Amino acid sequence: MILLIFNLLVGLFTFQDYGLSWDEPLFYDYANALGYAYSPQEWFSGDFDLENAYGSSGGDHANRGPAYVILARPIVSIIEALGADNASAWHWVNFLTFQLGVYLLYRLAKRWVGKPAALAAAALFAWQPLLWGHAFINPKDPPFLVFFLGAVCFGLEMIDTDPKRFWKSLLPAAFFLGVATSIRVLGPLAGLLIGQYALIRFNRNTLKQLAVYAALTLLIALAFWPYLWTNPIQKFIEVFGFMSDNPTQLQVLFNGQLYRADELPRRYLPILLRLTLTRPVLPLFLIGIILAFWKKLKNFRAANWFPLTDYLLLAVWFFLPFAYVLIRKPPMYDGYRHFLFILPPLFIFSGFAFEKLFELSKSRWSAILPTLLLLLPGIYGFIQLHPYEYTYYNSLAGTPFRRYETDYWLTCYKEAVEQFDQPGAQLFVKREPYIAEYYADETITIRDYRAEFGKIQSGNFVLVNTRANEDIKTFKDAPVILQIRRGDAVFCEIKQIP
Numbered sequence: 001m002i003l004l005i006f007n008l009l010v011g012l013f014t015f016q017d018y019g020l021s022w023d024e025p026l027f028y029d030y031a032n033a034l035g036y037a038y039s040p041q042e043w044f045s046g047d048f049d050l051e052n053a054y055g056s057s058g059g060d061h062a063n064r065g066p067a068y069v070i071l072a073r074p075i076v077s078i079i080e081a082l083g084a085d086n087a088s089a090w091h092w093v094n095f096l097t098f099q100l101g102v103y104l105l106y107r108l109a110k111r112w113v114g115k116p117a118a119l120a121a122a123a124l125f126a127w128q129p130l131l132w133g134h135a136f137i138n139p140k141d142p143p144f145l146v147f148f149l150g151a152v153c154f155g156l157e158m159i160d161t162d163p164k165r166f167w168k169s170l171l172p173a174a175f176f177l178g179v180a181t182s183i184r185v186l187g188p189l190a191g192l193l194i195g196q197y198a199l200i201r202f203n204r205n206t207l208k209q210l211a212v213y214a215a216l217t218l219l220i221a222l223a224f225w226p227y228l229w230t231n232p233i234q235k236f237i238e239v240f241g242f243m244s245d246n247p248t249q250l251q252v253l254f255n256g257q258l259y260r261a262d263e264l265p266r267r268y269l270p271i272l273l274r275l276t277l278t279r280p281v282l283p284l285f286l287i288g289i290i291l292a293f294w295k296k297l298k299n300f301r302a303a304n305w306f307p308l309t310d311y312l313l314l315a316v317w318f319f320l321p322f323a324y325v326l327i328r329k330p331p332m333y334d335g336y337r338h339f340l341f342i343l344p345p346l347f348i349f350s351g352f353a354f355e356k357l358f359e360l361s362k363s364r365w366s367a368i369l370p371t372l373l374l375l376l377p378g379i380y381g382f383i384q385l386h387p388y389e390y391t392y393y394n395s396l397a398g399t400p401f402r403r404y405e406t407d408y409w410l411t412c413y414k415e416a417v418e419q420f421d422q423p424g425a426q427l428f429v430k431r432e433p434y435i436a437e438y439y440a441d442e443t444i445t446i447r448d449y450r451a452e453f454g455k456i457q458s459g460n461f462v463l464v465n466t467r468a469n470e471d472i473k474t475f476k477d478a479p480v481i482l483q484i485r486r487g488d489a490v491f492c493e494i495k496q497i498p
Contacts, residue, residue, distance in 0.1 A: 003102065003106075003119060003122060003123055003126065004099055004102060004103060007099055007102065007126055008096075008099060011092070011095045011096075011099075011136075012092075014386065014387065015088055015091045015092045015095060015136060016084070016085075016088045016091075017386065017387040018088075018091050018133075018136045018137050018387045018411060018414075019087075019137075019387070019410075019411035019412065019413055019414025019415065019435070019439070020087045020137070020411065020413070020414065020435045020438055020439075021137040021138065021409035021410065021411050021435075022408075022409045022410050022431075022432050022435070023138075023139075023140065023409065024087070024090065024137065024139065025434050025435065025438070026055070026056065026057040026060065026061065027057075027061060027064075027069065027139055027140070028069070028086065028090055028139070029055040029056055029057060030054060030055040030057060030061040030064075030066060030069065031055075031066065031069035031070070031072070031073050031076075032055065032073070033052065033053055033054060033055035033056075034053050034054075034055075034066055034069065034070055034073070034226065035053075035073075036052045036053040037050060037053035037226040037229075050226060050227075050229065050230065053226050054227075062227050063227055063235075063238070063239045063242065064140075065181070065182035065183045065184060065185075065221075065224070065225050065227075066182070066224065066225065066226070067147075067178075067179040067182035067183050067221075067224035067225065068097070068139065068140075068143040068144075068147070068179070068183050069139060070224055071179070071224075072090070072093045072094075072097070072139070072143075075093050075096075076089045076090055076093050077089075079092055079093065087438065090139065091136040091137065094135060094136055094137070094138065094139050094142065094143070095135050095136050097135075097142065097143050097146055098126075098131070098132075098135035098142050098146065099126075100146055100150075101142065101145060101146035101149055101150075102122050102125060102126045103122075104146065104149045104150050104153050105121065105122050105125050105149060105344050105347060105348065106118050106119060106121070106122035107153055108149065108152065108153040108156075108344070108348060109121045109122065109347075109348045109351045111156065111310070112292070112310075112311075112348070112351065112352070113351040113352060113354070113355045114355060114358075116354070116355075116358055116364060116367075117351045117352070117354040117355035117358060118351055120350075120351065120354040120371050120374075120375075121347045121348060121350050121351035121354060122347070123375055124278075124280070124281065124284070124347055124350055124374065124375060124378070125343075125344070125347040127278075127375055127378035127379060127382070128277060128278060128281070128378055128392075129278075129378055129381035129382055129385060129389035129390070129392035130276050130277065130335075130389070130390055130392050131340070131343070132378075132382065132389045132390075133385075133387075133388065133389030133390025133391070133392070134337065134340065134390050136387075137390065137409060137411055138337065138390075138409075140183070140337075141337045141338060141340045141341070142340060143183060144180060144183045144184045144186075144187070144340075144341055145340045145341040145343070145344070147176050147177075147179045147180035147183060147187070148176075148180045148186075148187060148189075148190050148341045149341075149344050150172070150176035150180075151173065151176040151177035151180050151187070151190035151191065151194070152190050152193060152194065152317065153176075154169065154172040154173040154176055155173045155176075155177065155190065155191070155193070155194030155197075155213075156194065156197060156310065157169055157173070158170060158172075158173040158194075158209075158213070159194065159197055159198045159201055160201075163203075163205050163209075166205070166209055170209075170212065170213060170216065171216075173194070173213065174213055174216040174217045174220060175220055177190055177191050177194075177217045177220075177221075178216070178217045178218070178219070178220025178221040178223075178224065179220065179221075179224060181217065181221040182220075182221045182224040182225045184243070184341075185236070185239055185240045185243050186243075186321075186341070187221075189317075189320075189321075191213075191214070191217060193313045193316065193317060194213075195210060196309075196313060197309060197310065197313055198210055200309045201309075227239075248261045248262070248331050248333060249261070250333045250468075251468040252264060252332070252333050252405065252468070253402075253403070253404060253405050253467075253468055253469065254268055254404060254405075255271070255403055255404070256402065256403045258468055258469070260331075261331040261332060261333040262329075262330075262331040264329070264331075264332055266325075266326050266329060268332060268336075269322065269325045269326070269332070269336055269339070270326075272335055272336055272404075273336070274396060275393050275394055275396055275397040275400075275404070276335065276336075276392060276393055276394070277343075277346075277394070278377040278378045278381065278394055279377055279394045279395065279396065280374040280377065281346060281347070281350065282346070284349075284350035284353045284354070284374070285346040285347075285349050285350050285353075287352075287353040287356075288349035288350045288351060288352035288353040288354075289315065289349045289352070291352040291353060291355075291356055292311050292349060292352045293311060295352075296311060314345045314348060314349070315345065317342065317344070317345045318342050318343075318345040318346065321339060321341075321342045322339075322342060325339065333408075334405070334408050334409065335405065335408070354371065357370060357371070377394065384486065384487070385486050387411070388406075388407055388411065388412070388486055388491065390409075391406040391407050391486070391489065391491070399488050400489065401466075401488050401489040401490065402469065405467060405468075406466065406489045406491055407465065407466070407467070407489075407491035407492065408467045410431065410432055410435055410465050410467070410492065411491075412465065412484040412491035412492040413429075413432075413435045413436045413439065413463065413465075413492060414435075414438075414439045415484045416436075416463060416482060416484050416492050416493075416494060417436050417439040417440050417441075417444070417463070418439055419482055419484075420440075420441075420444065420461075420463075420482060420494055422444065422461065423441070423443040423444070424443055424444075425443075425444050425445070425460075425461050426445050426447055426457075426460045426461065427440070427444055427445065427446055427447065427460075427461045427462075427463055427494070428447045428448070428449040428452065428453075428456055428460060428461065428462045428463070429446060429447070429448065429449055429462075429463045430449045430450070430462065430463065430464040430465065430470055430474055431449075431450075431465060431467075431470070433446050433447065433448045433449070436463055449462060449464075449474075456497060457497065458497050458498060459496070459497065460496075460497050461481070461494055461495065461496050461497070462474060462475055462478070462494065462495045462496075462497065463492060463493075463494050464492065464493060464494075464495065465491065465492040466490050466491060466492060466493075471490070471492075471493055474495075475495050475497060478495040478496060478497055478498060479495065479496055479498070480493045480494070480495050481494055481495065481496050482494040
């Protein structure tokens with residue numbers, strides 16, 4: 001509770017600092033349009049058309065599961081009514097959702113380790129700059145992580161509960177899995193983990209319970225996903241195929257070279273995991289996984305091997321998607337945000353390392369200092385990068401600018417436009433001008449660089465980001481009048497055309 005209160009207080013004082021990200025405006029427009037699909041008045045109007053429920057970006061978002069934004073939209077409306085602008089209201093709700101994930105990770109970790117170790121693991125998770133930054137500006141991947149985590153947590157609890165209390169534990173397990181499935185088609189992976197655990201713990205009620213669990217999950221997923229209503233099975237298969245292929249032509253800067261998203265080397269994910277998490281995470285994970293399995297194997301009995309299974313399922317949660325990326329090389333971009341959901345096992349296994357630390361300490365208080373030292377890199381990252389925490393690279397990366405992507409979602413536009421003091425100026429924005437327009441003073445005219453390139457004249461201004469080295473390719477020799485940066489990394493800049 002103290003951890004969550006601390007996080008919420010920090011978030012409350014800072015949530016309005018974060019700029020809109022590349023994916024947000026159209027996704028929130030999708031959220032606003034979805035009410036049409038749930039309106040009885042529209043159902044019986046005589047001209048109901050489900051396409052109207054997808055907003056202005058239907059081609060982009062119709063097949064993206066909207067469960068999270070459906071749940072979040074009413075809360076956003078309340079926060080807007082209290083005086084927050086739309087972007088900030090969404091950022092606050094996104095952050096609240098991530099705090100639910102912090103609680104769920106703590107709750108799940110307590111299954112295997114004591115409360116102090118579970119708390120340390122939850123703090124290490126919560127205070128990752130990468131996750132903290134995404135928690136505000138990303139309404140897609142952290143919510144999927146949270147509901148996937150909830151599906152595993154409540155699913156395991158459902159299987160372990162007394163059969164007489166099954167019905168009470170069924171609803172949260174099915175709800176979280178149904179919502180996770182409606183956010184991303186990989187959601188059923190959590191269900192497969194739970195199903196495997198249930199079969200290992202098999203009893204005479206197992207098959208009936210799994211059937212009810214699956215049926216309720218499917219109903220919840222379908223209720224939260226209008227796109228599937230007209231032909232659920234065919235459209236889900238279609239979405240699964242599309243998401244597995246994930247076609248994109250985006251360029252990705254990796255280790256100083258530009259790659260197409262579908263041509264990245266296999267080392268992409270392993271290296272980014274090593275560089276974008278704070279340095280203690282992977283050593284703690286490796287120590288923790290060794291300690292966890294060693295503890296069980298010491299008392300291993302072939303006739304009673306099922307205590308190993310939940311550790312194995314936890315390992316599968318991380319290693320199966322990780323192996324899939326290495327073997328199949330699916331297109332990846334924006335770091336590994338699509339795979340944030342595989343991270344919780346790293347921190348839960350870290351809990352075993354923290355528990356050993358507490359056991360070796362003479363008292364709980366003597367373990368506080370080393371624990372704080374392990375958490376300190378994340379805290380330092382917050383201070384150094386705010387509000388661009390998601391651009392974090394640890395010291396192993398050296399100087400990441402021009403080697404790896406930093407502010408690839410253009411959140412720096414907020415700060416750039418707010419600092420741009422040129423009343424009456426024509427500001428041509430290289431990508432996603434709608435972000436700059438949201439924050440621009442009414443005296444500044446925002447223009448679309450790509451659509452209106454031929455209209456750029458001497459004296460006009462250009463806002464360009466450094467994603468994939470865009471700034472180098474755009475009016476390279478024009479003088480820079482404003483830069484948004486943290487340390488050596490430049491996120492975006494405004495140039496004036498000579």
